[in-house]
Amino acid sequence: MFVGHLAAGLGAKKLAPEMPLWAGIGAAFGMDLIWPVFLLAGLEVVHVAPGATAFTPLDFVSYPWTHSLLFVVVWSLVVVLVAHRIFKSGWIAVLLGALVLSHWVLDAITHRPDLPLWPGGPVVGLGLWYSIPGTLILEGSLLLAGIWLYTSVTRATSKEGVWSLVTLLVLTTVIWVSKPWVPPAQSAATVAWSSLALWGLLPWARWIERGRVLQQPTAEDWWSERL
Numbered sequence: 001m002f003v004g005h006l007a008a009g010l011g012a013k014k015l016a017p018e019m020p021l022w023a024g025i026g027a028a029f030g031m032d033l034i035w036p037v038f039l040l041a042g043l044e045v046v047h048v049a050p051g052a053t054a055f056t057p058l059d060f061v062s063y064p065w066t067h068s069l070l071f072v073v074v075w076s077l078v079v080v081l082v083a084h085r086i087f088k089s090g091w092i093a094v095l096l097g098a099l100v101l102s103h104w105v106l107d108a109i110t111h112r113p114d115l116p117l118w119p120g121g122p123v124v125g126l127g128l129w130y131s132i133p134g135t136l137i138l139e140g141s142l143l144l145a146g147i148w149l150y151t152s153v154t155r156a157t158s159k160e161g162v163w164s165l166v167t168l169l170v171l172t173t174v175i176w177v178s179k180p181w182v183p184p185a186q187s188a189a190t191v192a193w194s195s196l197a198l199w200g201l202l203p204w205a206r207w208i209e210r211g212r213v214l215q216q217p218t219a220e221d222w223w224s225e226r227l
């Protein structure tokens with residue numbers, strides 16, 4: 001899944017408006033952020049196999065450390081602990097941990113059965129990627145819901161706050177929709193290096209929130225206006 005993870009990060013803002021968008025998006029994409037690092041380290045393997053599914057030409061040969069359910073649970077717990085130290089909020093920490101778990105659930109809907117329950121264990125995957133219309137409809141609906149939730153709790157205070165969000169949504173949607181039609185990557189190394197570009201979502205999310213504020217004043221705002 002691709003824009004579905006973005007949708008989860010955007011939509012989570014409704015549950016914890018104080019949670020920075022970069023953290024929500026980072027947690028929702030989490031496993032795909034560290035995946036290229038594991039690929040480049042030779043610990044996980046992907047093959048370019050045109051026709052693997054209708055939507056993506058990738059054969060996820062082995063990715064136990066980033067995409068087995070067991071390790072996603074472990075990463076999720078690590079995120080809860082680290083996020084609690086950073087944000088000093090149990091709720092935000094738990095929500096970010098849940099977003100890490102959401103990655104595996106959403107991937108399990110789209111991937112063909114290649115997601116292991118634990119390293120070397122049975123693999124699962126509902127295979128939505130075998131259907132291009134199915135992928136576009138389900139993931140597209142998730143993205144629309146995420147945008148709606150995010151814009152219902154934040155509003156732009158400058159043009160920058162509008163355009164930073166619009167350009168991110170257009171760019172990710174174009175990359176996602178064109179996936180079945182662009183020629184597949186030349187090699188697994190190209191896949192790994194280009195996947196590192198996902199890290200760019202984090203500074204982009206910070207840029208978006210520089211130009212936006214929460215719709216409802218928070219408790220902190222209430223006090224700062226009065227003291």
Ligand SMILES: [Zn+2]
Nearest residue numbers: 001031032107
């Ligand atoms: Zn993934």
